[in-house]
Amino acid sequence: MTEIIDGNAVAGDIRDELTDAIETLADAGARPGLATVLMGDDPASQTYVNMKQRDCEEVGIESHHVDVDGDADPEVLYDAIEELNDDPAIHGYIVQAPVPDHVDYREVIRRVDPLKDVDGFHPENVGRLVAGEARFRPCTPHGVQKLLEAADVATEGADVTIVGRSNIVGKPLANLLLQKADDGNATVTVCHSRTEDLATKTRTADVVVAAAGVPEFIDGSMIGEDAVVIDVGVNRVDAETEKGYELVGDVEFESAKETASAITPVPGGVGPMTRAMLLYNTVKAASLQEDVAVELP
Ligand code: GUN
Helix, strand or coil, X not given: CCEECCHHHXXXXXXXXXXXXXXXXXXXXXCCEEEEEEECCCHHHXXXXXXXXXXXXXXXXXXEEEEECCCCCHHHHHHXXXXXXXXXXXXXXXXXXXXXXXXXXXXXXXXXXXXXXXXXXXXXXXXXXXXXXXXXXXXXXXXXXXXXXXCCCCCCCCEEEEECCCCCCHHHHHHXXXXXXXXXXXXXXXXXXXXXXXXXXXHCCCEEEECCCCCCCECHHHCCCCCEEEECCCEEEECCCCCCEEEECCECHHHHHHHCXXXXXXXXXXXXXXXXXXXXXXXXXXXXXXXXXXXXX
């Protein structure tokens, strides 16, 4: 039987474990605070930001939100960032991507205080991660590691093929899985749009991580017998549902399930883990800034 890896359950356990750390911080007068910044009105981004705020309420993190008009000058966004950097009640914040085309996201990230960069996107934090001294692991890659651990999938010595080389998922995940660590020690192949003979590289992998951003790009014929499949994709495709769309992953679930030994569903796989690891990073940020030791899951 193929195991369906339940991201909601694993994320729920992590949230429960974080609650103790949050109360320790609150008792020390330092309740963690997370802010989300949204420039523009992209509907998917609005949904993500709302979910992140709801997550905070559930675990006792103070949540704050800043809306920036989609047509505003980048300076308006930079001013909002400066205020968050200076606000002691905000231990971490994220600027939801994508930002409008007239804003350079790399410049946005450079302005975020690296100690409050709970996305782990700032060049200082990227450098630390690559050097094996991560301060904040980016939320989705960290969530993938936690899911593999919860599903008893050892990465040590495993051949892992990652499809997608984004700064948010593919590149940091490749670096994390390469680290000399219990949740690393893998042999990692990173595939992308110019990769030749992709199917051979996925079919020979023990673990396939699909993070290409293309709906149902990986099908069962590209998955080896008994491989583990982690689907990072969240794609809205038109459908005759109430909302007019449905969510599908980067993996064709039904065919991949036939050959895989374990697979994450969409929704309910990696998505809830990304959100849980944002809470984790916020708690870690508060602990570092307030110099209050806490135990993290
Ligand atoms: N957009 C899609 N994923 C992410 C993420 O992990 N962080 C931010 N800030 N924006 C995103």
